[in-house]
Amino acid sequence: MSHYPPISEDLLIYFIVHCATHLHLKYSTIKVYLAGIRHHYIMAGLPNPLTSTNNQPHLRLQYTLRGIQRLQGPSSRPRLPITFDILRQLCSLLRSTVYGPYLDLLLESAFVLAFSGFLRCSEFTCSGRSFNPAYNLCVRDLNVPTDTQGYPDALSVNIKASKTDQMRRGFILRLFATKSTICPVTTIHRFLRVRRQMCSSPQEPLFILPERVPLNRETFTALLRSLLSRLGFQPHLYAGHSFRIGAATTAAHAHLPDHLIQTLGRWSSDCYRTYIRTPESLLRHASQSMTMP
The missing domain is CATH 1.10.287 (Helix Hairpins)
Structure with a gap:
């Protein structure tokens, strides 16, 4: 004892x-x-x-x-969602060159991965400058197989640590090609090729800044808010968690079944419902429908 x-x-x-x-x-x-x-x-x-x-x-x-x-008092943390429409605007802005070819591609890849995987910010960034390959996302944690013609069709990501994974069992996140302009597989496959050209070792951070330091939560949030400000949004109302909220909101608006949203976001209960933001126009329509004879 x-x-x-x-x-x-x-x-x-x-x-x-x-x-x-x-x-x-x-x-x-x-x-x-x-x-x-x-x-x-x-x-x-x-x-x-x-x-x-x-x-x-x-x-x-x-x-x-x-x-x-x-x-x-109540928490005042920003909780607005980054929906697919906002994600598309962010990617379009980055493709027009903002910070430079490498950092623009890094941010686009991180944004698309966070949204498509319903990820928490801590699952793809690190805290401060402390990077631990046993818990944080490394180059070796990504696997992008290609078909017979050399085109990627799916992507697997080894998420080794998560907020709700107290025993550090980890999970394999599977993403699939969408055949659209915003595709997690093609975007991350392109970024992974660049990382390999940088002679990166397998245990290095996947998302590493041009100055060779790992992407942390604070830097990620600051860069995200800077881009949102350029697009005319109120940046202080968004944070890294906005991608997870936005993914749940977008999935609900696409009429995906509840159990599928719960599976995609890896929620063990129906608490995911609190993440879904319902537009006022839909609430107005629902109220008017209830009063129709």
Whole structure:
């Protein structure tokens, strides 16, 4: 049994108040930290430190958490979707040359992959400049087989780590050629050829910037918002997660079955419904239809 120190309710309260007032952490982040503490103690064979001896939640701890949540108010993170129409505009802009041939192709490939794969930003970018080939997307994680005539028809991506994949089992993402101007297979196959011409090793980041540093979330979001600003959108309303939301929204508008949207986005429940943005015109039409005799 590990020799972890005993944790009282008072100590937990001091901890979360310190996180909120001195470290300026969000309520959701504090909850993750508490979950981490709970996980380590239980894995060590010790009682759950977040509950009392009779296995009931610590009331004062819960009230303090609730107070922090109310003080911070609701999250104001941008959540607008990047639908297929916006994706098409982004790709068209990049093809007209914005940052240079290599970076333009890199961004187009990342955008198309994120949208087509319903990916979270953390699944194809890294945090800061810390790149770990065991978890982050590498050149070797892509496989683009070609047919007898040398044309790519499908694409497989090895996603090794994900937000909901706590055991790091990973999954193989399969994408298929769309035979349209926005095709994940042809776009990424073109980018992969460029990466190989750069004499990249298999364990190098797939998306690496011209200065030879891996593409991280902050840089990706900044470049995305710069492009959206050029197109006349309000950039602060979009972020990396907008591609996943936009993919779900586009799939719903294309009348894909619910179970298929859930499978494409790898949702284990029907929480994907909260990602789907319904236009006001459709709601207006639904309301008018309900009042027709």
